[in-house]
Amino acid sequence: MDYECLRNCYIGERLWKEGRVYTLPVDMEKHPKNFRPVGQAPEPEVPQSVPEPKEKETNPLVCKVCNRECKSDLGLISHNRVHKKQEVSNGSS
Numbered sequence: 001m002d003y004e005c006l007r008n009c010y011i012g013e014r015l016w017k018e019g020r021v022y023t024l025p026v027d028m029e030k031h032p033k034n035f036r037p038v039g040q041a042p043e044p045e046v047p048q049s050v051p052e053p054k055e056k057e058t059n060p061l062v063c064k065v066c067n068r069e070c071k072s073d074l075g076l077i078s079h080n081r082v083h084k085k086q087e088v089s090n091g092s093s
């Protein structure tokens, strides 16, 4: 395969010149900074676009203890009882 030399570099006591195209043996170590395969598009730079964190819909009916969402006020209230019971039972330990 042909490689374009990307910078002057000594490899194996040989000077490889920037901008030249060499046919390199497969088993030769080719640092990507030194050689780029010819006929192959340079690696596309992955845009470092961080996906914007979607603003999470704040559900007012979320348990403050375990973040469990409840469908209704009553559901949340009844769910909170679970934690109250746990507090009581855990209090002894």
Ligand SMILES: [Zn+2]
Pocket: 063, 064, 065, 066, 067, 068, 079, 080, 083
């Ligand atoms: Zn909870």
